[in-house]
Amino acid sequence: MSVIHTRILQETAVRYFLEVVRRGSITEAASTLNVASSAISRQIARLEDELDTPLFDRVSRGMKPNAAGELLAAHALRMQLEAEHIGNELMALKGLRRGEVKLACTEGFALEFVPSVMEHFRRQHDGIRFQLSVGNAVHVAQRIREGAVDLGLTFTMAPDPDIKVEFAQNAPILAVMRPDHELARRKQVVLSELAAYPLAMPQKNITMRRLIDACCSRRNILLEPVLAADSISALLCFVMAGNGIGFSAGLPIRKLVQSGQLVALPIKDRDMNSLQLEIQSLSGRTLPQAARAFLNALVQRATEHD
Numbered sequence: 001m002s003v004i005h006t007r008i009l010q011e012t013a014v015r016y017f018l019e020v021v022r023r024g025s026i027t028e029a030a031s032t033l034n035v036a037s038s039a040i041s042r043q044i045a046r047l048e049d050e051l052d053t054p055l056f057d058r059v060s061r062g063m064k065p066n067a068a069g070e071l072l073a074a075h076a077l078r079m080q081l082e083a084e085h086i087g088n089e090l091m092a093l094k095g096l097r098r099g100e101v102k103l104a105c106t107e108g109f110a111l112e113f114v115p116s117v118m119e120h121f122r123r124q125h126d127g128i129r130f131q132l133s134v135g136n137a138v139h140v141a142q143r144i145r146e147g148a149v150d151l152g153l154t155f156t157m158a159p160d161p162d163i164k165v166e167f168a169q170n171a172p173i174l175a176v177m178r179p180d181h182e183l184a185r186r187k188q189v190v191l192s193e194l195a196a197y198p199l200a201m202p203q204k205n206i207t208m209r210r211l212i213d214a215c216c217s218r219r220n221i222l223l224e225p226v227l228a229a230d231s232i233s234a235l236l237c238f239v240m241a242g243n244g245i246g247f248s249a250g251l252p253i254r255k256l257v258q259s260g261q262l263v264a265l266p267i268k269d270r271d272m273n274s275l276q277l278e279i280q281s282l283s284g285r286t287l288p289q290a291a292r293a294f295l296n297a298l299v300q301r302a303t304e305h306d
Contacts (some may be wrong), residue, residue: 013043014076017055020044021073024148025062057130061299081147081285098291104133104143105153108232108252113301114153116255121297128290136230137207144282150291151204153298155207155249164283167299171249172209174264176239183245191269192221198244200235202223208247208275213273236262251277251302277302 019029020040030037035109048055056071065073105114110132118130133143145162152163155171175189175225183189183197183228191212201223202209207229217224226236232252239246240261279298281287287295 002060013047014072014080016040016043017047017069018073018076018080020056020063021065021069024064028062029156045182074144076154077147078284080275081282097152097166099288100129100131101151101288101291101294102131102133102149103151103153104135104140104149106137106140106155107134107230107292108248109231110134111252112255113251114298117294117297117301119261121294125290125293126295135254136205144280147282147285150281150287151295151298152278154278154280156278157207157211157274157276162278162283164285165278166281167279167302169277169302170273171251171275172273173247173267173275174247174250175182175251176236176245176248176253176262178240179260179263181245181263182245183265188266188268191216191219191223191267191272194245195221195223198226198242199223199301200227200229200238200244200246202232202235202247203228203230208249211271211275212247215269218271219269249275249306 016029016033016039019033020026023029023032026037026040033040044055048122051068051072053068055065055072055230056063057066092205096271103114114132117268122128131149133139133149135143137154137156140154141163143149144152150253151166159165175183175194177184181194201212204210204213212223215221226244227235229235232248235246236248236253238244250257250264253262253264257264279295279302281291281295
């Protein structure tokens with residue numbers, strides 16, 4: 001690839017190029033950017049001409065960046081994020097009176113934890129705005145890699161080389177039930193005895209469910225849920241409506257347990273303690289001041305009752 005000039009990387013062509021990389025097709029990028037597909041095609045052709053190299057492989061379902069395209073995307077994204085960082089820092093010279101924090105999290109964090117930290121943070125810094133994207137762990141990691149968010153909150157079982165772990169905390173999986181459930185007065189339970197009750201479990205693509213299933217497989221235990229869902233809200237509502245048992249880490253349901261609406265019991269099986277809560281950012285990225293301050297607020301709230 002020829003030398004990449006800063007002037008080129010600041011142009012519209014690169015913005016369009018990065019959107020095609022994210023979306024995997026010119027049509028999808030055009031829809032997202034609200035411009036004509038032909039305009040994006042012209043800009044990418046111009047960029048390839050200036051750099052004297054193709055940037056994409058045309059595949060059956062769209063466009064995939066080749067080695068040169070991946071190199072340019074990584075470099076351009078870093079420059080884009082650094083430019084955003086400088087802008088945020090210039091505003092921050094007047095203190096945290098303006099700025100925006102962009103986050104992605106799995107649904108459990110969006111139940112109460114993240115919104116409550118946001119509200120408390122805004123009481124001290126009322127000029128800060130937030131964007132929150134909620135999805136599964138794969139969604140959170142993708143938003144971080146794309147530079148679309150400053151911070152991600154999720155549960156994981158394995159490290160990711162592209163992602164920096166800003167904060168980590170063990171997150172044992174708990175058995176969740178109503179306070180009047182016949183097991184609610186127990187100090188702990190084991191997985192095998194839960195099979196006798198109606199179970200509400202995450203769907204099989206959810207990190208927590210994969211860990212539960214692996215633990216059951218190693219112990220030759222069969223847990224068949226009455227309800228499988230990708231929404232923790234639906235699972236908890238099912239549990240609170242009857243004699244069912246659900247599963248959750250402690251942080252997403254902390255307020256529900258403190259208020260007496262739910263009881264959460266440790267599960268004795270050792271493998272149920274291998275889940276980790278993480279607050280993440282893009283590796284190599286310098287967080288804007290507002291995001292760094294909000295990260296500190298998240299960590300403080302997460303560790304309040306350790």
